Amino acid sequence: MIEVRNLTKRYGDTTAVDGLSFTVQPGLVTGFLGPNGAGKSTTMRMVLGLDRPTGGEALVNGKRYQDLDHPLRHVGSLLDPAAVHHGRRALDHLRWIAASNGIDRKRATELLEQVGLGGVRHKRIKALSLGMKQRLGVAAALLGDPEVLMFDEPVNGLDPEGVRWIRDLMRGLAKEGRTVFVSSHLMSEMALTADHVVIVARGQLVKETPMEALTQNGSLEDAYLELTSGRGL
Amino acid sequence: MKNALAAEWLKLRTVRAPYGLIAAIGVMIAFGATISWLMVRDYDTSSAAEQMKFGSADASVVITPVVQFCVAALGALVATSDPRLGALTAVPDRKRLLAAKSALVATTAVVIGAVALTLSIGTSWLIMGDRPPPVAPWDSLGDVLPWAGAAVLSILVTGLTGLGLGLALRSTAVTIVVVGVLLWGLPAVTPMLPSPWNMDASGVMVPYLVWEVAGVVNDPPLGPLAAVACLFIYVVVTLGAGTVTLLRRDA
Numbered sequence A: 001m002i003e004v005r006n007l008t009k010r011y012g013d014t015t016a017v018d019g020l021s022f023t024v025q026p027g028l029v030t031g032f033l034g035p036n037g038a039g040k041s042t043t044m045r046m047v048l049g050l051d052r053p054t055g056g057e058a059l060v061n062g063k064r065y066q067d068l069d070h071p072l073r074h075v076g077s078l079l080d081p082a083a084v085h086h087g088r089r090a091l092d093h094l095r096w097i098a099a100s101n102g103i104d105r106k107r108a109t110e111l112l113e114q115v116g117l118g119g120v121r122h123k124r125i126k127a128l129s130l131g132m133k134q135r136l137g138v139a140a141a142l143l144g145d146p147e148v149l150m151f152d153e154p155v156n157g158l159d160p161e162g163v164r165w166i167r168d169l170m171r172g173l174a175k176e177g178r179t180v181f182v183s184s185h186l187m188s189e190m191a192l193t194a195d196h197v198v199i200v201a202r203g204q205l206v207k208e209t210p211m212e213a214l215t216q217n218g219s220l221e222d223a224y225l226e227l228t229s230g231r232g233l
Numbered sequence B: 001m002k003n004a005l006a007a008e009w010l011k012l013r014t015v016r017a018p019y020g021l022i023a024a025i026g027v028m029i030a031f032g033a034t035i036s037w038l039m040v041r042d043y044d045t046s047s048a049a050e051q052m053k054f055g056s057a058d059a060s061v062v063i064t065p066v067v068q069f070c071v072a073a074l075g076a077l078v079a080t081s082d083p084r085l086g087a088l089t090a091v092p093d094r095k096r097l098l099a100a101k102s103a104l105v106a107t108t109a110v111v112i113g114a115v116a117l118t119l120s121i122g123t124s125w126l127i128m129g130d131r132p133p134p135v136a137p138w139d140s141l142g143d144v145l146p147w148a149g150a151a152v153l154s155i156l157v158t159g160l161t162g163l164g165l166g167l168a169l170r171s172t173a174v175t176i177v178v179v180g181v182l183l184w185g186l187p188a189v190t191p192m193l194p195s196p197w198n199m200d201a202s203g204v205m206v207p208y209l210v211w212e213v214a215g216v217v218n219d220p221p222l223g224p225l226a227a228v229a230c231l232f233i234y235v236v237v238t239l240g241a242g243t244v245t246l247l248r249r250d251a
């Protein structure tokens, strides 16, 4: 479970996240939806303790991420697949991550197979395609068999096959009872993936609702645009 | 901490840069040995009067600044070539991450320094044989150890300085330039200052501090202990700045 309480982040004059509160429940895919610049990435960065909140707090399973013992065994995340050392080989990349959290190094090989990168495990990351880097990032997120997963715009730049793969993966993870939190600026994508949505605009909560409730009157796209209209950039 | 250190070690040895730096040190040692050998050959064919004018053929004196620089670059890379997003997601306790990086850099610096000094002093020794001073600067191992110890200490200091600057400046290129200025640029300029500032300023530059720590210069501005303290201040200031940046700033 992820709990965000009154979370606020200001960068100088810009308020990226503005008193945001919501919870993300296990067993569901929760979509984190909002236009570009709505504060989704900033919120996720604060959940991971990467950025310090100006106010409020974000808890994972009741604790701040920084206070978790072996955090990767509780939370797996993929925020930016390019934030890796591109000169390192794929398998070595997973191995150091496993080592950092006392995870069995055999998991690294297993996960590479599981995401379909077994054949390129000795390739340097810079030689991998965008889709492969995304898969490597997913493998890193799954390494510690975490009960909470967080993905920031995971389908950006992927081909249809990659999009499908990510979607099935997230649905599968939720079915196993895990907490899956995934951001997107595309309602159409969320409609196919999410059970529940948290909609934000300009750093503020617009709506938190089960997916069906949104679809009851008219198209999703209309509902989304109506909810976020005038609140975008 | 054990896991964080294991991860840092894995990160270091699975990228190319450290091997390049070690190769550079190896090439430099071989080059130094060649120079020593050429000097000694020249010495042997010179007249007795000319022999007295020879400088020391100990190559470790020219190797040490190169090792200092390479190890400082290594420290910088441990800081800057590790994307913070990944590093801090895996080890969100920033103090622990810092401790792991510092321990890794310190250990690597001492090992590289000790091996490089042993190799370059050892080869110089073999090449010089039992020739007398000035071409051979030492009579016994006891003469060598203070210099070798001071050199290894300075290499440890420059490694941690590189790490601290890298964490504070967050850019490999900028850090390496600053390291170059600190180790080579400033010490080249300080002797040109008007007296007595030239002595005072030069006395706190890393290349001179090594001599002062070893106690092998006449009338140094700083004694060995003060020189060790001065090297320590380099670490405190740079690693302190790096620590503040890492602990305070968003990733």
Ligand SMILES: Nc1ncnc2c1ncn2[C@@H]1O[C@H](COP(=O)(O)OP(=O)(O)O)[C@@H](O)[C@H]1O
Pocket: A011, A014, A015, A016, A017, A034, A035, A036, A037, A038, A039, A040, A041, A042, A043
């Ligand atoms: N490091 C930063 N410094 C200054 N402004 C930032 C920083 N990070 C994000 N912002 C601003 O915060 C707002 C929210 O950004 P972000 O969280 O990336 O939105 P989203 O992920 O929803 O597109 C944007 O206006 C962005 O420009």
Ligand SMILES: [Mg+2]
Pocket: A037, A040, A041, A042, A152, A153
């Ligand atoms: Mg974003």
